[in-house]
Amino acid sequence: MSLKTKEKITLFWFRRDLRLHDNAGLYYALRWKTPVVPVFIFDKTILDDLDNKEDRRLTFIHQNVVALQKELNQIGSDILVFYGHPTDVWKELSEQYDIAEVFTNTDYEPYATERDTAVAKILHTKNAELKAYKDQVIFEKKEILSAQNTPYTVFTPYSRMWRQQCNDFYLSSYPNEKYFKNFLKWTGSEIPTLEQMGFKRTDEDFPSSKIPAELLENYEKGRDFPAMEATSRIGIHLRFGTVSIRELARYAMQHSNLYLNELIWREFYQQILSNFPHVGKGKAFRAPYDDIEWGYDKDAFQKWCDGKTGYPLVDAGMRQMNAIGFMHNRVRMVTASFLSKHLLLNWRLGEAYFAEKLLDYDMAANNGGWQWAVGSGTDAAPYFRIFNPEAQAKKFDPKGEYIKKWVPEIGTAAYPEPMVDHKMARERCLKAYKKALEKS
Known part of the structure; x- marks a missing residue:
């Protein structure tokens, strides 16, 4: 690690949210009382299970972590990047630095929930807290409920309630840029290469994070025909948070009601995973x-x-x-x-x-x-x-x-x-x- 500081710092842990703008957890970290240092961990718990050493997704993640570092360097800051098991990394960080708090965004998958519970316990021994925020969805967990106060298990009434509850408050972007001055001023961090982690970079032309308005306006006509280039291909950006769901939902509202419906399907399945966690553990919903x-x-x-x-x-x-x-x-x-x-x-x-x-x-x-x-x-x-x-x-x-x-x-x-x-x-x-x- 190249960061040397004895002052109290706040750490922000990037996961499925690889962007500086309109990032909920990062926004709250930057508004905290102490300078912010970003952290990213190439998680061995996940990567050790990958049989393919040329997994395209790793190239995508690595490219975007490097891009984050360049953005941070432009404002006089940097990012700590590790390859290891998160619990080991957080033990090391908690012993090396005077950590005020750790901010992040919520990940709803079963492994992520268990990992975050374990990390929170490590931080607690150092009087720090892991604070997680909603970022990858507009509505999470039990925010959309039926008249019986239960989670929806049928999409149509869920989508109807989603649309009723959705307003400018939920769709507004977080003005992170206003608080960039609160990043700790330092540079010189080294990001491990894919080769150093035992993987190979792929020569990949990834889909754009920008969706042409014309595509969305013709979405209903072409989306069912696989020979047509009529779908957004933006899934990888949503998966790793290189786009903001709030910005994308606003864009969909302007150009395609049907495409917005696809984003609501995504949120429907996220709340199913949160409220019925057995589906994430190999069990049938029914x-x-x-x-x-x-x-x-x-x-x-x-x-x-x-x-x-x-x-x-x-x-x-x-x-x-x-x-x-x-x-x-x-x-x-x-x-x-x-x-x-x-x-x-x-x-x-x-x-x-x-x-x-x-x-x-x-x-x-x-x-x-x-x-x-x-x-x-x-x-x-x-x-x-x-x-x-x-x-x-x-x-x-x-x-x-x-x-x-x-x-x-x-x-x-x-x-x-x-x-x-x-x-x-x-x-x-x-x-x-x-x-x-x-x-x-």
Whole structure:
């Protein structure tokens, strides 16, 4: 560490909020009584589980931590960056510095909750407190409740109440820039390279954090067609907080009511994760679905992963995700349904594979989407609604443009036959689901 100071300082811990502007926790840190020093931790607890040493998301995070440092250097400050387990880092920091308080923004995932509880205990021994603020959502936890004072489990009434409660107070940006003078004046921090942490940088052209107004104004027409560049691709920026949800919601209100609805879906799944934490621990939202007898076929799962199922739309989606870390949302539903209902393989395998591959992976949204497709979640498609991949392709990729892009061998002898018959798979799925649900 290059920071040497004996004065009392406030630390701000960056996590899913990699920006200086309109950052709730940072705003409150800068208005505290002591100079602010930012901290970022490349968390070994998470990174040690990554099999892919060229994970694109790490390149994105590293680029944005470096960008934060440049911004801080321009105002005469800097950031402490570590590679380690958060509890070890915070023990070291609490012993080396006179810490007044530690500010951060709330992360609602189960691991994050456990981690923050452990860090708070460490800080408490040094008479410091971990103060966490709402930043990645407009409404959190139990802010949107039904007339019965319970969390919503159906999207439509939730979205209606979300819109009723949302006003300028919730959408206003935090004026962080007014308080930049309260950063501690120092420079000279060194950020560990990806190579020093045992990873490799990828040559990645990440999606822009700016959404063209024209795209949102045509969102309703094009968003269901995977061959069109008609979706925002901003998920990675929301995941790591390089954009402000308040700014994005205001922008959506100006240009697309339907796109705003997608942002509300994101918040709906976040509050489901907060209020029903079992969904983040491998359990179905609807308990009877845990009784489904899933098969396990390693070869079948691998064909799904590789995009070699013989169903062109499924294969195109999987190959797109494997190649660029993104899959069109319509196709995510089809591929998820195919794994769980056509192949009758445990949806948790697919959920984990998406988590490994998607640039915009977010536990709440990923889990919510998978459970929707399976039938076990909130607002779920009825279990007897089983997507026909061929019908979906005809409807949403009528010219085969998306399929031809990702499955160039379509129509040749090199393309495999369908690995399972649709009618047989449908009947098998209905039988397995019915057997499990009749127990409840």
